[in-house]
Amino acid sequence: MTRVHDMGGRFGDGPVDPSPEPVFKEDWHARALAVTLAAGALGQWNLDTSRHARERLSPKDYARFSYYEKWISALADLLEENGVVTRDELMAGQGAGPSPLSGRKLRADAVAGALARGGPADRPVDSAPKFAPGDVVRTRRPARNAFVAGGHTRLPSYAAGAVGRILHHHGAHVLPDANAHGRGESPEHLYTVVFDAAELWGAPERAGDEVTCDLWQSYLEPA
Amino acid sequence: MPHDHHDHDHAHAVLPPDPALRVKAIETILTQKGLIDPAALDEIIDTYENRIGPKNGALVVARAWTDPAFRAALLEDATAVVAELGFYGRQGEHIVAVENTPEQHNMVVCTLCSCYPWPLLGIPPGWYKSDAYRARAVREPRKVLAEFGVTLPGDTRVRVWDSTAELRYLVIPMRPEGTDGLNEDDLIPWVTRDSMIGTGLPGRPE
Known part of the structure; x- marks a missing residue:
């Protein structure tokens, strides 16, 4: 099964507070975002590894940390696991000498280009897509990473084992389940699948409402 | 590992x-x-x-409201169309535009984290990243919409787009009534950030 971040459909969270607020509510929020992006630019991990690092914070930490606390805590874990900083450096709060990776440092004049370039996730593949728009499919159940126990996956639990219809095919994209775990990009065909709300929730808020998920081919079987 | x-x-x-x-x-x-x-x-x-913020998305929406060829191209391949306006980049590599109609209201969430079309809307607001929104938007979108002051007609279907891959969704809200005489520049301030996420409707600027 998956983890605490997989909260779609959960009961008990109370109202959403849509009050306006600045882009960064606190200075350290801005700093946390910027440090995370700049550290990512060192190229020692990918977006999927980074998402998984936040997801595998302990459930207790995930629940009590604010949004950017999750980011910086996961960043500290990634920095150490990838040998970019040591435990001693983290404990001391001081860097012990220059890093061999310092040539990869994101310079201020390279920021605009790096942000504008982004990191597209589509990849060419030779195989034909297994499904076409209109096809009826059933998702994997339970939602899980098929390679690594407790590993990263992008099939939400609420949509596991559900029957839906292919709405769009998007070509092939990097498979997060593999890419988050050093297993290569393993691109697979990606589809938008639409589910009837009654299929997901039993008693929907209103008959005929729908939810879509973007799902990789290996998450799906014909139904 | x-x-x-x-x-x-x-x-x-x-x-x-x-x-x-x-x-x-x-x-x-x-x-x-x-x-x-x-x-x-x-x-x-x-x-x-x-x-980089919601003014980028607002330009895209206002142009879609006033230029039928642009609208058609946007619905066909939004990534290419917004890239021509300079709105390509991190967390916006694969953009999909979804249009509201009297039959269907679209609303965007990322239940697993906080995926959001940065080049068009900037950094997501706190509520978009909150547990309450992530947990509830898929199961009870109408109750969530009510918390934003939005009530939809009973015969309008809600389709909630859960951003589970690298596709990033931009909602094209319906053009408000009474704006027939307005051009693109006039319309831009009508397009609120929340209307492009699907938790709000466009409205007369204050």
Whole structure:
């Protein structure tokens, strides 16, 4: 099964507070975002590894940390696991000498280009897509990473084992389940699948409402 | 593989508990190691605080309202169309535009994290990243919409788009009534951020 971040459909969270607020509510929020992006630019991990690092914070930490606390805590874990900083450096709060990776440092004049370039996730593949728009499919159940126990996956639990219809095919994209775990990009065909709300929730808020998920081919079987 | 360490094994646990100090410690260490340039951090922050935000998306929507060929191209291949306007980049590599109609209202969420079309809307607001929105938007979108002051006609279907891959969704709201005489520039301020997420409707600027 998956983890605490997989909260779609959960009961008990109370109202959403849509009050306006600045882009960064606190200075350290801005700093946390910027440090995370700049550290990512060192190229020692990918977006999927980074998402998984936040997801595998302990459930207790995930629940009590604010949004950017999750980011910086996961960043500290990634920095150490990838040998970019040591435990001693983290404990001391001081860097012990220059890093061999310092040539990869994101310079201020390279920021605009790096942000504008982004990191597209589509990849060419030779195989034909297994499904076409209109096809009826059933998702994997339970939602899980098929390679690594407790590993990263992008099939939400609420949509596991559900029957839906292919709405769009998007070509092939990097498979997060593999890419988050050093297993290569393993691109697979990606589809938008639409589910009837009654299929997901039993008693929907209103008959005929729908939810879509973007799902990789290996998450799906014909139904 | 480092998957299931206990709490006390985590690197982050040795950092100061105060999050502002925690981020400062990481910034200091990485700067001392020659791995980050504080000026680059300032540049990243300035980009998302002042340059990239919902005004980009509002331009796209206002143009879709006034230029039928643009609208058609946007619905066909939004990534290419917004890239021509300079709105390509991080967290916006694969854009899909979804249009509201009297039959269907679209609303966007990321239940698993906080995926959001940065080049068009900037950094997501706090509520978009909140547990309450992530948990509830898929199961009870109408109750969530009511908390935003939005009530839909009973015969309008809600379709909630859960951003589970690298596709990023932009909602094209319906053009408000009574705006027939307005051009693109006039219409831009009518397009609110929330109307492009699907939790709001466009409205007369204050």
